[in-house]
Amino acid sequence: MAKGSAKDERAVTPQSENFSDWYNDVVLRAQLVDRGPAKGTMVIRPYGYRLWELLQSALDGRIKDTGHENAYFPLFIPESYLKREAEHVEGFSPELAVVTHAGGKELEEPLVVRPTSETIIGEMMAKWIASHRDLPLLLNQWANVVRWELRPRMFLRTTEFLWQEGHTAHVDEADAMRETLQMLDVYVEIARDWAAIPVVPGEKTAGERFAGALRTFTIEGMMRDGKALQSGTSHYMGTNFAKAFDIKYADASSGGQQYCHTTSWGMSTRMIGAIIMAHGDDKGLMLPPKLAPHQVVIVPMGKGDAAGPVLEAVDALVAELKALKVRVHVDDRPQVSMGFKFNDHEMRGVPLRIAIGPRDLENGVAEVARRVTGEKESLPLAGLAAAIPGILDEIQAAMLARATEFRDANIHTVDTWDAFLEATNTGWARVLHCGQPACEDDIKAASAAATPRCIPNDGEPEEGTCIRCNAPAAYGTRVLFGRAY
Amino acid sequence: MAKGSAKDERAVTPQSENFSDWYNDVVLRAQLVDRGPAKGTMVIRPYGYRLWELLQSALDGRIKDTGHENAYFPLFIPESYLKREAEHVEGFSPELAVVTHAGGKELEEPLVVRPTSETIIGEMMAKWIASHRDLPLLLNQWANVVRWELRPRMFLRTTEFLWQEGHTAHVDEADAMRETLQMLDVYVEIARDWAAIPVVPGEKTAGERFAGALRTFTIEGMMRDGKALQSGTSHYMGTNFAKAFDIKYADASSGGQQYCHTTSWGMSTRMIGAIIMAHGDDKGLMLPPKLAPHQVVIVPMGKGDAAGPVLEAVDALVAELKALKVRVHVDDRPQVSMGFKFNDHEMRGVPLRIAIGPRDLENGVAEVARRVTGEKESLPLAGLAAAIPGILDEIQAAMLARATEFRDANIHTVDTWDAFLEATNTGWARVLHCGQPACEDDIKAASAAATPRCIPNDGEPEEGTCIRCNAPAAYGTRVLFGRAY
Numbered sequence: 027m028a029k030g031s032a033k034d035e036r037a038v039t040p041q042s043e044n045f046s047d048w049y050n051d052v053v054l055r056a057q058l059v060d061r062g063p064a065k066g067t068m069v070i071r072p073y074g075y076r077l078w079e080l081l082q083s084a085l086d087g088r089i090k091d092t093g094h095e096n097a098y099f100p101l102f103i104p105e106s107y108l109k110r111e112a113e114h115v116e117g118f119s120p121e122l123a124v125v126t127h128a129g130g131k132e133l134e135e136p137l138v139v140r141p142t143s144e145t146i147i148g149e150m151m152a153k154w155i156a157s158h159r160d161l162p163l164l165l166n167q168w169a170n171v172v173r174w175e176l177r178p179r180m181f182l183r184t185t186e187f188l189w190q191e192g193h194t195a196h197v198d199e200a201d202a203m204r205e206t207l208q209m210l211d212v213y214v215e216i217a218r219d220w221a222a223i224p225v226v227p228g229e230k231t232a233g234e235r236f237a238g239a240l241r242t243f244t245i246e247g248m249m250r251d252g253k254a255l256q257s258g259t260s261h262y263m264g265t266n267f268a269k270a271f272d273i274k275y276a277d278a279s280s281g282g283q284q285y286c287h288t289t290s291w292g293m294s295t296r297m298i299g300a301i302i303m304a305h306g307d308d309k310g311l312m313l314p315p316k317l318a319p320h321q322v323v324i325v326p327m328g329k330g331d332a333a334g335p336v337l338e339a340v341d342a343l344v345a346e347l348k349a350l351k352v353r354v355h356v357d358d359r360p361q362v363s364m365g366f367k368f369n370d371h372e373m374r375g376v377p378l379r380i381a382i383g384p385r386d387l388e389n390g391v392a393e394v395a396r397r398v399t400g401e402k403e404s405l406p407l408a409g410l411a412a413a414i415p416g417i418l419d420e421i422q423a424a425m426l427a428r429a430t431e432f433r434d435a436n437i438h439t440v441d442t443w444d445a446f447l448e449a450t451n452t453g454w455a456r457v458l459h460c461g462q463p464a465c466e467d468d469i470k471a472a473s474a475a476a477t478p479r480c481i482p483n484d485g486e487p488e489e490g491t492c493i494r495c496n497a498p499a500a501y502g503t504r505v506l507f508g509r510a511y
Numbered sequence: 512m513a514k515g516s517a518k519d520e521r522a523v524t525p526q527s528e529n530f531s532d533w534y535n536d537v538v539l540r541a542q543l544v545d546r547g548p549a550k551g552t553m554v555i556r557p558y559g560y561r562l563w564e565l566l567q568s569a570l571d572g573r574i575k576d577t578g579h580e581n582a583y584f585p586l587f588i589p590e591s592y593l594k595r596e597a598e599h600v601e602g603f604s605p606e607l608a609v610v611t612h613a614g615g616k617e618l619e620e621p622l623v624v625r626p627t628s629e630t631i632i633g634e635m636m637a638k639w640i641a642s643h644r645d646l647p648l649l650l651n652q653w654a655n656v657v658r659w660e661l662r663p664r665m666f667l668r669t670t671e672f673l674w675q676e677g678h679t680a681h682v683d684e685a686d687a688m689r690e691t692l693q694m695l696d697v698y699v700e701i702a703r704d705w706a707a708i709p710v711v712p713g714e715k716t717a718g719e720r721f722a723g724a725l726r727t728f729t730i731e732g733m734m735r736d737g738k739a740l741q742s743g744t745s746h747y748m749g750t751n752f753a754k755a756f757d758i759k760y761a762d763a764s765s766g767g768q769q770y771c772h773t774t775s776w777g778m779s780t781r782m783i784g785a786i787i788m789a790h791g792d793d794k795g796l797m798l799p800p801k802l803a804p805h806q807v808v809i810v811p812m813g814k815g816d817a818a819g820p821v822l823e824a825v826d827a828l829v830a831e832l833k834a835l836k837v838r839v840h841v842d843d844r845p846q847v848s849m850g851f852k853f854n855d856h857e858m859r860g861v862p863l864r865i866a867i868g869p870r871d872l873e874n875g876v877a878e879v880a881r882r883v884t885g886e887k888e889s890l891p892l893a894g895l896a897a898a899i900p901g902i903l904d905e906i907q908a909a910m911l912a913r914a915t916e917f918r919d920a921n922i923h924t925v926d927t928w929d930a931f932l933e934a935t936n937t938g939w940a941r942v943l944h945c946g947q948p949a950c951e952d953d954i955k956a957a958s959a960a961a962t963p964r965c966i967p968n969d970g971e972p973e974e975g976t977c978i979r980c981n982a983p984a985a986y987g988t989r990v991l992f993g994r995a996y
């Protein structure tokens with residue numbers, strides 16, 4: 027048993043008591059992460075990293091299906107590069123980590139550790155694109171990036187994090203916007219169909235837009251404390267980025283030089299934070315089967331003479347499950363109690379637990395328990411393996427339904443300031459807003475820091491006056507406001 | 512057509528004229544890489560990165576099959592950490608890149624950009640291991656690392672490179688040595704069965720051992736210029752590493768604290784350099800089918816009315832090949848000539864080219880050309896797709912046979928100093944050696960920098976005297992010497 031096992035027996039802080047403490051307890055107790063030695067860094071432990079690998083594999087598949095190619099750009103960026111795009115660097119300066127010494131001496135020009143690879147990719151696009159035949163250029167990178175964090179939070183805000191950043195160049199706005207929305211759809215699909223999070227896709231207001239973007243789209247997930255987590259963004263940069271890096275192509279008809287229209291889009295290890303906070307409860311993590319490192323845990327019971335036949339039955343079941351590509355884990359630790367094991371796998375969010383003891387074996391059954399409902403049933407061992415993929419699908423669907431129900435119960439369409447305050451204390455408010463950044467600031471200051479999360483893509487047309495200042499409403503539809511991570 | 516196309520038409524430097532220029536020409540012309548803006552950094556372009564992804568996927572599969580779990584450790588390491596293991600840091604100091612400023616101010620303690628994650632992994636192992644039940648602990652990480660390079664070379668020596676580093680902890684020497692050799696075998700297998708490189712596995716002499724290791728094993732590949740490229744290493748650290756980081760476990764029988772025996776092993780983007788140099792020729796790259804981003808390129812021919820039916824036949828063939836999981840690429844660029852395309856795909860090392868023109872279509876055939884032999888044959892279109900996987904296997908086998916023949920023709924068993932010099936000018940020498948580091952240094956200085964590459968694992972027992980100093984031979988078998996990258 028690992029060190030700190032006494033501490034491991036302690037319950038986590040209940041969500042209702044302190045959600046933030048609950049989160050910190052769970053990420054450590056479930057062995058997703060450990061603290062890194064340098065400020066704001068994290069060690070992603072095997073269980074957490076497997077979750078990331080499964081998410082990454084799903085997303086990478088979709089990125090490739092949609093015609094993108096992966097590439098890799100250098101970690102170090104000469105400081106002068108970042109100054110190229112003034113608007114961009116202003117957004118990043120206080121977050122940069124800078125290498126000043128290398129190879130045993132001081133560098134002539136300091137190197138910035140990439141906060142994104144945007145600038146180098148811009149340089150390369152300018153080099154690689156000559157004609158309309160080179161477009162669209164559809165690139166993606168999986169990499170670590172660094173943004174200095176003063177108030178780090180595991181997965182949510184760490185000095186170093188893992189992500190993918192897509193950067194694409196197109197002949198015109200129409201093609202670039204089609205790409206921007208396509209990748210937003212991919213993020214919606216990954217969140218919904220893999221992470222079981224019914225995110226709301228929509229556009230950011232001008233005040234919340236990415237520096238340099240003409241339009242920023244986001245997927246917003248509702249966490250169990252009612253706050254919003256921005257879980258992926260997709261930006262249409264117009265020709266701003268192309269102008270900063272001189273990304274031009276020879277036009278098909280005229281042969282004249284035109285600036286490309288570019289996009290960028292990213293999803294990161296932050297998404298792990300979303301999965302933890304969208305599904306977890308006081309028992310710990312609750313992982314969607316499609317992304318769970320262990321989809322099924324089998325706990326054999328019985329001691330002495332009775333143990334042998336149970337282990338044989340377990341081995342047979344494991345073999346069948348593996349043949350069905352089910353990720354199965356057997357917990358046969360002799361040194362810990364059944365109760366400890368049950369709690370441990372609940373803490374780690376394993377979707378399905380199968381317990382088999384000598385009595386079960388005599389009766390030809392096993393006890394099958396679902397993490398999402400807590401429901402236990404005794405199922406015949408004959409045919410059990412074959413039933414598991416279907417049960418996992420049911421659990422996946424139940425988790426999405428549970429999260430959707432929670433989300434919908436916590437979004438309120440409101441038209442008065444008092445109702446707005448009430449709604450954003452526990453969830454999100456769906457309101458008409460004037461679209462003025464100053465009014466957004468005023469709302470943030472006058473509420474518990476509620477900010478516009480997005481203008482949902484599927485909002486009903488509606489006109490009226492601003493929830494806060496009574497000026498005419500912008501956007502022609504309602505905006506979602508909420509407290510955010 | 513991309514910028515620089517005029518330059519792209521130029522032939523590469525022949526290998527016989529200047530192998531190093533040939534290499535530099537090919538990596539750029541085949542669009543594997545581009546130069547990064549900071550000294551010694553590289554941009555891995557989509558074609559090069561896909562090759563890496565395929566290699567990575569094969570190796571990751573074997574790493575997981577052998578029971579290891581991936582994790583991720585922070586990029587930044589406090590400087591004080593590296594001082595923990597004195598012997599280790601001495602080896603790295605001049606190669607380190609150091610972050611001194613972050614978050615807009617000077618850091619209290621500088622952060623080193625990881626040259627390996629060894630030190631942090633050591634810290635974590637000490638934290639995670641308590642009992643013999645926690646062993647073996649089998650970790651692996653895929654990551655970027657940084658070692659400052661004064662004479663960078665794409666893939667071979669770059670300031671930043673991508674790799675995997677495995678770190679494992681065991682109860683005793685026997686288990687750790689079993690692991691060390693198992694991972695060496697995995698590297699042999701990946702090199703041989705995927706990269707078609709018949710590497711020689713063996714042990715490094717004391718003078719070439721990894722700092723802190725008790726035993727270092729390597730796989731050495733023979734490049735087309737007769738030099739050796741160390742393509743993967745596996746180290747048994749004894750308890751040295753465990754003592755430096757206090758990695759202990761409670762013994763099963765006595766309960767007393769014992770130091771763990773640890774191993775580490777790594778393979779990097781350097782392996783891409785091995786693939787380029789083990790197979791390439793004056794026409795460019797030659798990629799083994801199992802790792803080729805494009806296993807097959809189809810070039811449709813014919814203009815005007817004749818083009819339509821050809822493209823239809825090509826589409827049908829592509830659909831069939833994709834169903835067979837063949838990585839197929841269609842080159843239908845209208846703006847470049849057939850000759851340009853043929854040269855281009857030879858340069859990029861595509862194993863198999865299929866050309867289909869209107870005349871071929873009338874005759875129900877296609878021209879199929881193999882990159883490895885240059886052999887062309889006219890094959891019936893009916894049943895062509897089904898024949899391709901078999902042809903790709905033949906090409907894979909032919910490449911391994913060609914590389915094995917070349918390797919064996921360039922390793923000479925020699926017993927005189929003159930013969931040694933001749934052998935190491937063009938390839939490797941298989942010699943008896945005294946095992947003294949001073950004698951190794953003398954040999955290096957007196958030859959064209961020939962160094963001991965390894966003591967092959969499968970060497971025949973043999974005794975005698977040193978090729979250089981006539982002292983009694985060590986190791987009980989012959990050693991391979993050669994010039995190395």
Ligand SMILES: [Zn+2]
Binds near residue numbers: 459465495
């Ligand atoms: Zn307003």
Ligand SMILES: [Zn+2]
Binds near residue numbers: 979
């Ligand atoms: Zn000697």
